[in-house]
Amino acid sequence: xxxxxxxxxxxxxxxxxxxxxxxxxxxxxxxxxxxxxxxxxxxxxxxxxxxxxxxxxxxxxxxxxxxxxxxxxxxx
Numbered sequence: 001x002x003x004x005x006x007x008x009x010x011x012x013x014x015x016x017x018x019x020x021x022x023x024x025x026x027x028x029x030x031x032x033x034x035x036x037x038x039x040x041x042x043x044x045x046x047x048x049x050x051x052x053x054x055x056x057x058x059x060x061x062x063x064x065x066x067x068x069x070x071x072x073x074x075x076x
Contacts, residue, residue: 011038014038014067015031015034015038017067018030018034018064018067019031019034019064021061021063022061022064026060026061030057030061030064033049033052033053033056033057034053034064036049036052036053037049037050037053050065053065
């Protein structure tokens with residue numbers, strides 16, 4: 001219906017979605033990593049932080065970094 005509309009991604013909802021299946025004992029540390037991604041001032045910094053996140057967490061929670069990579073423009 002609205003072909004030129006853009007979806008604005010809410011960071012709160014992305015973090016909440018990301019941590020839905022994360023163990024309580026890992027949640028605090030994982031959220032600290034997510035904060036560096038979503039709090040980055042430029043897209044390149046966010047991408048580097050997402051890469052560092054993947055190196056640390058992909059073995060245990062691969063679906064979390066897929067959310068950031070799967071968004072159309074997650075860091076703009």
